[in-house]
């Protein structure tokens with residue numbers, strides 16, 4: 019049976035930290051003295067203002083150290099332009115956001131390598147993926163803590179532990195495979211022809227020749243949705259070549275494949291703090307959609323995400339992303355045997 023701990027806070031930073039420490043003591047810990055434990059976090063895209071403070075990661079590191087466990091903090095590079103596309107940029111963004119070795123007390127690394135090549139294929143054997151390509155850290159650490167900021171997400175409805183394992187461990191190629199069916203659609207009446215989308219497209223798939231509207235080369239489009247997220251006029255809508263459920267299924271399959279490798283040596287903690295409409299991958303300010311609840315801890319990502327949805331309220335997630343069937347993350351996970359009743 020997968021146990022779940024709900025550690026509620028009163029909303030203050032001190033209360034959050036105290037409750038995170040209490041949560042540690044209540045969790046069943048699969049680590050032993052001398053183990054190397056990877057702490058999977060998201061330190062926020064450059065210009066994002068809603069990522070979790072590094073003080074929470076520092077508290078996790080400190081707690082591991084007091085048990086003679088050797089932590090390291092990690093994330094992987096991303097598809098889109100911004101502050102995390104290369105290993106070098108990603109570490110600079112981590113530094114700028116306060117996630118430094120000096121502050122955290124342990125190494126901060128890019129798990130898929132500074133050149134994006136520290137990756138391996140692992141077996142999946144699901145409908146969309148026979149194999150998935152992920153950072154090779156999946157085989158290198160004795161254990162993991164998946165520390166996730168629970169919030170809304172443009173493509174998945176919500177982003178929690180499932181997404182942090184899936185996109186978070188995935189190589190850039192695997193991220194692209196998951197996003198492959200998405201592309202932007204221009205709403206001309208809203209477009210000011212500012213050119214922002216062309217400037218930020220990592221694939222060079224957008225051209226704009228004033229005074230014309232931007233043109234999209236969909237054959238070159240990676241489906242990263244960065245232009246959709248960053249258009250200042252909200253003039254781009256996301257279009258899924260297939261059902262959006264296919265993206266959710268690919269997301270879940272990647273998480274499930276990783277979970278097979280780490281299920282017996284991992285704990286999951288979701289922070290329900292600054293629960294925003296959108297992901298920390300996006301620059302800027304995002305509206306808060308739910309009050310701070312605290313932390314949900316447990317031994318299975320599905321159980322932890324389900325409880326997080328329950329605490330925030332499914333209706334609030336639907337209101338933030340009405341066109342996303344976000345609960346398909348759970349129904350598809352169940353369909354493939356990746357749920358809180360199974361490892």
Ligand code: SF4
Pocket residue numbers: 204208209210211212213214215216226232248249250251252253254
């Ligand atoms: S960023 Fe938006 S408003 Fe600017 S050119 Fe692109 S679609 Fe038009």
Ligand code: SF4
Pocket residue numbers: 200201202218219220221222223224234238239240241242243244245246
């Ligand atoms: S056109 Fe495609 S690749 Fe370029 S930013 Fe938009 S979604 Fe990403």
